[in-house]
Amino acid sequence: MMDATSLRWEQSLRGWGPLCLCAFLLCGGVAPAQTNGRDRSIGQFYHSRWTIKDGAPGQISAIAQTRDGFLWMAAAATLYSFDGVRFERFEPPSGDPVTSIQTLVASPDGGLWIGFQHGGAAYLKDGQLTRYGEAQGLSPYQLASFAFDADGAVWTGSRQAGLLRLRDGRWHRVGADWNFPGTQATALFVDRDGTLWVSAADTLVFLPRGSHSFRDTGVRVGWVGRIAQAPDGVIWIAELDGNVRPVVRANGEPLPAPARIEVQSGGMVFDREGSLWLSTLGDGMRRVPHAERLGDRRIGRFDPAAEIFTEKDGLSADYVWPLIQDREGNIWVGTSGGLDCFRHSSLVLAEFPRGSHDFALAAGDDGALWAGSTNRPLMRLHDKQVEFAALDEPIRCAYRDPDGIVWFGTSNGIWRIEDGRPVLVATVPVEANTLQVQAMTKDAAGGLWVAMSMGGLLRWKDGAWTRMDEQLGMAARTRILSATTDAWGGVWLGFNDAVARVDQGLVRRYGAADGLHLGVVTALRAGRRLWVGGQFGLVHFDGQRFHPFGVASGEPLRGVAGILEMPDGGLWIHAVPGIFHFSAEEVARVVADPSQLARGERFDFLDGLPARPTLLRPLPTAVQGTDGRLWFATSNGVVWIDPTRIFRNPLPPPVHIRAVRVDGRLLAPGPSLTVPARTMNIEIDYTALSFAVPERVRFRYRLEGVDEAWQDVGTRREAYYMHLEPGRYRFRVIAANNDGVWNETGATLELILPPAFFQTWWFRALCIASALAGLWMLFLLRLRQVRARMRALLEERHRERERIARELHDTLLQGIQGLILRFQSVAELLPADAPVRVAMEKALDRAEAVLGEGRDRVKGLRAASESTGELSQALAGVGEDLELNPPEGFHVVVEGQPASLDPLVRDEILRIGREALVNAWQHANARRIEVELTYDYGELRLRVRDDGCGIDEEVLQAGGRHGHWGLSGMRERARKIGARLDIWCRSESGTEVELRVPAAVVYRGDPKRTWRNRLRCIVGGGR
Incomplete structure (x- = not known):
């Protein structure tokens, strides 16, 4: 909840502008300043x-x-x-x-x-x-x-x-x-x-x-x-x-x-x-x-x-x-x-004698300025003339009250100006007369509050002193560094780490919990708002809390020693980095949103500021004269500025590109510049011709084709680029003078960077082609390795089959044949009509049949190596061996030009085709079987189609019936030669088996497989 003081402050802010203006006029008003260059x-x-x-x-x-x-x-x-x-x-x-x-x-x-x-x-x-x-x-x-x-x-x-x-x-x-x-x-x-x-x-x-x-x-x-x-x-x-x-x-x-x-x-x-x-x-x-x-x-x-x-x-x-x-x-x-x-500089050095220091300033009438110091008598500056007054005491505090009375604090008492001369008004009480005055302000009742440098707060009214620190419950040694009075008569006091408001004997203290993080409070100003400055920045009071006033500056706002608020709400701040000015609109924007940073202008040594402000005393270091000029005290003199006649530079600076350095070699710039190929580093020197404050000329540049946005480089006058790709670039640089007036046209330089031979398109194309050719050669080499390995495996398998065939023929079949002959001789010893002989002869007939079947199997193992005919003929021979009935239901169709095949791969293809024909004849009850053999450029295709009963889907999914190895054997053979085997079937509609063997695996030794024939086949769509 808001307390009564905060509520009254917030409610009165809306009407404070007119009140502030009235108070300002009561203080003597602002006469039009008559200052120009000839007055200096x-x-x-x-x-x-x-x-x-x-x-x-x-x-x-x-x-x-x-x-x-x-x-x-x-x-x-x-x-x-x-x-x-x-x-x-x-x-x-x-x-x-x-x-x-x-x-x-x-x-x-x-x-x-x-x-x-x-x-x-x-x-x-x-x-x-x-x-x-x-x-x-x-x-x-x-x-x-x-x-x-x-x-x-x-x-x-x-x-x-x-x-x-x-x-x-x-x-x-x-x-x-x-x-x-x-x-x-x-x-x-x-x-x-x-x-x-x-x-x-x-x-x-x-x-x-x-x-x-x-x-x-x-x-x-x-x-x-x-x-x-x-x-x-x-x-x-x-x-x-x-x-x-x-x-x-x-x-x-x-x-x-x-x-x-x-x-x-x-x-x-x-x-x-x-x-x-x-x-x-x-x-x-x-x-x-x-x-x-x-x-x-x-x-x-x-x-x-x-x-x-x-x-x-x-x-x-x-x-x-x-x-x-x-x-x-x-x-x-x-x-x-x-x-x-x-x-011309915006800040003008006042004509006080050199060597004066520790200035305590107060505005006099008719544009005059009173200045006390610690090493000279009281001085009055008017019309560029300095007069000394009869006050030789070191002056540590000066103050002009709302009634226009000028007060000074010395070690022996309080003085004020009467009829143009200083008069001792009161001496400091005995218990405090060894101290010096730190701050003064007058309350609504006319009482003068006096804070002492080493602690203690006094109030002088009607010729009597009152110890306010005792009445307000403050410690006797509480140090108060700054003081001011708001529009309602409340007295604000600044301490080491807090501020307090005193109103009718009530004290409200504000600290870190209320948003105050300033360190020592060195400046207070009550106008439209309460402004508080300290070691670590500036804040303003909204009636409840304090909010920071951030500044968009290269150097943070630190060490605030003086605050001046103009009748329109504008703000002047005297701090360690310099003198800052913020317009009323900018102040209102940041007050409405304290997260924003205020953008204003800063005046420093380049504008005539001779030194930094004092941060201990005398305070404040900024006052406004009755002629409208603003005065600022530093450790090495006093300067003034007329806010209505600040010298501005309206001329945008001409921008020039002075030189271009390419890998350390200087080239004369022109509208267009061709740099040597294989350039690594490019340095562009540019400048802007503004002599008012050349140290504040700012630059932005952009290399079109490299920089997506303008590069704000401050005062730097060189641009650096490294490892640019060949091409055409456009370098643009613009500049602003000391008052922020930009030359938007700036200067332009066309840069042409020719490619080296290895950066040309044809070289890159050649590299790509070489890389692709290398990859293709690696691919062919890998294919050759795979083919050689596959052929070795097939040859090994073929030799193993021949060995098995020889072993079966030389051992098992010959042994069975011998057993049959011996049993035959034994059977002939029995009577012709003996039942045993009849049974034995039947058994021997069966053994002859088994032996014949065994010979057929051994013959089958050796058939591939012995057969050298064309594959379609071998498949037709399989159909004849199966004695397909009717014979007109079997057809072999050949597409393309037959080519020489690898014998091992041919053998595997033949066996897969044989298995497909056997399945179609024995198991599918097919009446029509068709074999299609296609010699294509990229592959060899074998299709076997029938119109039989088909294969059950579950059997096809399982890879064959239990105990039968026909389908699984076909797939194994296809995998071994790197081929693809697909089987399609529909119930009661037949089966189609397709085997696709890559050309690199199946073809060999074909003189027609040259690059011309391959190109012809690709264009013609066939092999």
């Missing part, structure tokens, strides 16, 4: 650098980004490409090395123009390098710059050769026919309207789009190294004598009183937000956030209007020359020590 200092940009130890080239003299997304840079007479992760040296296909490069400019058609320090130029596109020299109209002087007008024409110039234009593969000098003054052109630039600006000798001229006549601005200039256009259209120049200044408007009208920045700059660019970035020759970087506000000011070297970023701040070197902005808005800088990048 140069030190608040996310800065990355690559030096020689990271693989970057040193002494970078030029940088450009081509249309395909690659960054190109020149250093030490070498050209490099960069994809955000790897630097790769470019080697011309011809093998001719490139000389020292002065200028790199990307053309609109996707190519790259290269100007060399010792004269000449080259054009690089699709891996092919086209060189231009004196033969193509270029003078042997250094080219200062390239420009591309709206009509697609290519322009270049130098101090010695003047202005040149490329037409029909040759460079032509531009002079009086174009109204171009002088013979010098030190800087070229095409503005947003397509106007070509050229620094010519000591003046600045421009060529409007579509015109063929330059116009003079009348502005006197020195040696101009760079020309740029500000967002308001004003044209700026950087003079090598140490001045950067705006000179004319976009229509060529000179400015009446231009500003001047005194700096020797080798590079100049306006970013998308209008800030001016400058490189210097030995003094690092400069940034002017609001160049349009300078008016006619003169900015010196250390003027605060121009921010400074040098090697001391992390720049790879102070000597800076090339400077560009890429397609995603990042600023790239080439120095004598390496490559640097400045980009």
Whole structure:
């Protein structure tokens, strides 16, 4: 059953949204945040650098980004490409090395123009390098710059050769026919309207789009190294004598009183937000956030209007020359020590002094932030300015109550802000004044609850302290690490392994049995829901139980130190892995089904987070300012984020396949690639050109024909395949940028893997045929072995029969014959009419008959070996011996061409046929008997049919009558020669006996049994 507190909580959840919004407005409301890139200092940009130890080239003299997304840079007479992760040296296909490069400019058609320090130029596109020299109209002087007008024409110039234009593969000098003054052109630039600006000798001229006549601005200039256009259209120049200044408007009208920045700059660019970035020759970087506000000011070297970023701040070197902005808005800088990048980060480092630590944060009015620490006085940050207040005590806890009052807890008491300054409100009671404040919250009655770091719970109201741990029955040393108050005035307290709610003196404790498995509870937040964070994750309370809030992240949500719930139900979590943001819809989905994992975005060191949160104190580490910004305290500084102005990268990254390695050998990729036969290992290197956060670019690839689905490989930029079967494959790779914007088209590579000779279809067919032939030969060999064994058995049996026949003839029959003769002689001694002699002569006649029958049996044993006629004739002879009556009732029919038979097998067939004829004549009383003998290619068939009375079914099933061995003997003979014997009979309808002997057993020595005759027989259907 639900208790009263749980029931009231659940019933009130439905109406908590409006109440939460009202309370939020009472706390000061949320003013629209006015933050953009120009409100940040140069030190608040996310800065990355690559030096020689990271693989970057040193002494970078030029940088450009081509249309395909690659960054190109020149250093030490070498050209490099960069994809955000790897630097790769470019080697011309011809093998001719490139000389020292002065200028790199990307053309609109996707190519790259290269100007060399010792004269000449080259054009690089699709891996092919086209060189231009004196033969193509270029003078042997250094080219200062390239420009591309709206009509697609290519322009270049130098101090010695003047202005040149490329037409029909040759460079032509531009002079009086174009109204171009002088013979010098030190800087070229095409503005947003397509106007070509050229620094010519000591003046600045421009060529409007579509015109063929330059116009003079009348502005006197020195040696101009760079020309740029500000967002308001004003044209700026950087003079090598140490001045950067705006000179004319976009229509060529000179400015009446231009500003001047005194700096020797080798590079100049306006970013998308209008800030001016400058490189210097030995003094690092400069940034002017609001160049349009300078008016006619003169900015010196250390003027605060121009921010400074040098090697001391992390720049790879102070000597800076090339400077560009890429397609995603990042600023790239080439120095004598390496490559640097400045980009917007979602998290902005607050301007608190370096070295401050243990920040206790509380939101002030008008977007200000109060921050206490353990090593500095109380600080107030407002409009990027930090003010110190007269409170030097180490501050361990800060709290803004629902009435907008800011409280601080120190070791000597409780302070609050009154009229913009801290005031000591009360000292901690004597028995607890050696402890420090851990957590604070205000209840519905206005009482301030104060939890001490080493145990103890106090309440301050109307100037008096009350020991709440004693009233609530808590142990004096119970450690409370976090506290909050819900919408109904109930006070929630977080312990080492549990939470408790106190309401009107009643305490309800929740622990593991209620779904709380967080370890130490370090964060509490009561909004639409009660959120509890701890060592092992985050849970929410539904009025009865706590439910886990799982996160779909590579790193589990651990060490929650701050929780912020937005008015719409969205959630921000500050934890050890970083800062997590979950939309209101995602929170509602996971709350409805706690088994689901929440999908959100994570901000970590790649977004400007300087360190991890503190997990002991001060807590919480996250607060929301009255201007809507969210502030997070870490062990190494404070950062803020404006949830309404998070920098997003909307550009899908271009995807390229850089190289293919086949068994360790590098091949240049193309739309289609044929790899060598018998390839074992294939490695495909690919990349995606997103420079905002290249470490977060994710890839998926698929080899059609091998992978059934897309392989999500995270940030890995190589694909590996082994032991592919020959065939055609299509490799596809797609990528997403740091904000999850996918390039669904990606890059494609056709792979052709030709078969080796042993992988071709004809080789496989040959192998199959060879295997079948081998099996057939084994089968024939086995048949020969079986036939030889069977013949040996038959010959042995035949010899045994002949031996028995000889023995019977030479012993038994001869002995009986002798006995008959002796008895005959004895009988003749008796009188002719003596009864004894008559009886004896009858007995002797019977003995003669038995002896004749015995001779017939012995003759039968030897008949097979002695008979050499055709089988059908032998069967006809059996019928004659049986003296079948009537004789016209017996017929022998032969089908096919008679062939030579194995004599032993022929003997067995004859005996089976003889037995069948004897049975039909003696036992079936048949009047018609027919013998059919078929010589077929695959077998020899013998059928004996009669029209007699048939065989009883029970006798047939039993294998013959008791004491008779005819049927069983026929079956035994058939088994011995490997034949099949079938007997069919119907009562009063006769019997049919069929014997089927395989050709391999019965035929022998037939010259007609060649493969041609066999094929003819198969086609013709006979033998």
